Amino acid sequence: MKKDRNYPNKRELTPGDVAKRCGVAVSALHFYESKGLISSFRNAGNQRRYTRDVLRRVAIVKIAQRIGIPLATIGEHLMQFSPGTRMTPKEWRLLTERWREELDRRIATLTRLKDDLDGCIGCGCLSMADCPLRNPDDRLGERGTGAILLEPERDR
Template sequence: MTDSAPTSAQLLTIGELSRRSGVPHTALRFYERQGLIHSRRTTGNQRRYDRGTLRRIAFIRASQHTGVPLAVIGEVLALLPAGASPSKEFWERASECWSKEINARIARLERMRDRFTRCIGCGCLSFDECALVNPGDALAELGPGPHRLLRS
């Protein structure tokens, strides 16, 4: 016995997918344009989605809630075989990746907090000297005033 394409009764309309996933139609269309989900078209050009799309949407939304950018989510989803839904093992592997990214983001935020705390302790609040407010200001070395204005 060979696998056959799902019947129309087994496919979801965009409205059904929206209701079941809690994701607005507009977001579903956006996900599709980004290649995160896929639909089939009826002869009347209406979108129809496999039921497995619900798992993909759950994965997308959970990943977004952890702060993972859609571009990165798309890269990970691209590792799935065509038409496959994220499995438990897939979620676990992605979770390991997300954990590394989240830990790196936490470390960056902690460094920012520490720099800000040092800045408050310094008390300078100077746009001319403060490395936090004005980092890497090469023009400050030229002294005060505008240095990019054309002089006649």
């Protein structure tokens, strides 16, 4: 196995090292740290350093962001795994199962919105107050103003 000249057996990584290897800005690392997604420590010269496991954690954050998982959810899930240790395959499966559930909910919501949009376009009424498909007899007007139906109705 060929050793990387820039990082030979390096146990501590600088923010610049991590940023370069992960393809993110140093400011993104600081932001992730402020949100509790990754952690660092200070060396004897009071400089920020990261352990090598941060490379995988940043990759996980980037993957989750790419599929649309909110940072708060990412942080909530990552808190269950110790920083400074490598995530096991079993832990990764647990994490991705939760994300699959989240994605399934999002897909269902988007599908419903798409189908409802097609129905409203097909209806042709263009009514904001009394659409026979989405708001018969303006029943939603009693619940307030705004985009009330963007989230699924759970109390029915």
